[in-house]
Amino acid sequence: MSEIKINKDLQVAMKAALKAGEVIMQVYDTAFNVEIKDDKSPLTEADKKANDVINSFLKPTQIPIISEENKQTGYDIRKNWDTCWIVDPVDGTKEFIKRNGEFTVNIAFVNNGKPEHGVIYVPVSKTLYYADVIEQKAFKAELTSHDVEITEVLKLSNPLQTREDNEVTKVVGSRSHMSQETLDFVEALKTTGQQVEIVSKGSSLKFCLVAEGNADIYPRFAPTMEWDTAAGQAICNAVGVDVISEDTKAPLLYNKENLLNPWFVVSKSEN
Template sequence: MELNKNLQIAIDASLKAGEVIMEVYDTAFDVEIKDDKSPLTQADKKANDVINSFLQPTPVPIISEENKQIDFNVRKQWDTCWIVDPVDGTKEFIKRNGEFTVNIALVHKGVPQLGVIYVPATKTLYFADVVKAEAFKAELTSHQTSLEAILQQAKPLQTKPRTNNIEVVGSRSHMSQETMDFVEALKTSGSDVTIVSKGSSLKFCLVAEGNADIYPRFAPTMEWDTAAGQAICNAVGVDVISKETEKPLLYNKENLLNPWFVVSKN
């Protein structure tokens, strides 16, 4: 298996970021509250610095949750960009439940091309090349695992076959009334419905690896919350469809806030 060069860089960046995140996780860290009322820890800042150190040498500009946001008049000129969340699921990080991730995606003309999601607490790595329609999962023993070793143990992701039991991914922290209404509507269609809870971008991974059927998200998310997960899903034939346009979510928009969306197999 030969990986795209940018995908290799993103994998290396995610593992190094995971290492510094876990160094903070194992200490009595402080929590700041940002202007948008979301929490911020030293792990977010340190992971962002690490990821920037890997991505900045590439010719591709970066949109990161923890970077100063660049004006759309500049961004709209970008054909390709990185979209990064150094710690997705900061609330899960603060709760110390392990369900937080590093998200790195490469987007071309608004469409995710490459995606990496790394789960530092369990050393689980997901990575995908949408153009090649390939997505993999590797269970690592160290944040310092070589690319060669990763490729040796990586297993292709496989979605779940359709059954009458629909497993719906619900959020650990954001189960909205609209989501509950969506679940009730599935039940009235005659399906058995089970709720599976997960934090952060792991919800995308559950669908991509066959541990759930559908992930409805009727609550706010930003582009960095979803780009890597969408890449991993798209690579295995799972769609991430906007409830506004009924088309796939797009990236590097003027407003980096996503519309509501549903993740399911096409």
């Protein structure tokens, strides 16, 4: 495989994600406490420690940061940002608490509302996904340690490739509690004569399932925030997979006044 060359900001995000994964696993292996935030979502020591680590890598870039665990900057200031980082230190805190391994570190670089670089790290399996949308390249590296040089990551990287058209359409959904809207979406696919199979994953790994060819489509008809989706959208966009708002029928945009996303569907571009 030819040598992979990656943008310096993407390298910073990769290093931050790896180091965050290391501190997350230090907490994961202890009897950690769980707090409940004002929005009723859970928070652990891992979220806080990972956020501190990621900030320590990203702040020197002098690019502003939107993180789930940072105090949010007002839109009167944010609206003037051309670029920003969008971060979820532990995406899938509920999965972390269940200790099922399906949680991630999400870091995205956004330019004028569009994700240009994305990193998703799975600390339990030491699997790193990363992408450069401008270069239209996305990779997956299976690592043996969190403490690894970027040159070694590049050697272990394989390009992501989406699924070719198959008789069975694989839809990303929940095994245990599919929303009525998602069930209706699946039924609509079936009426076109398609065989449908449901595949399930936690956190931003749902995006990775489509980007790496283990699923065809991911309908999300439930609330998400920008930090839940920005890195996953970058990884998908880099391999020709769209993340389309149900409201606008256009790609999701970032650093919006309201950081809540509309419902969306992830699927291969029809172009």
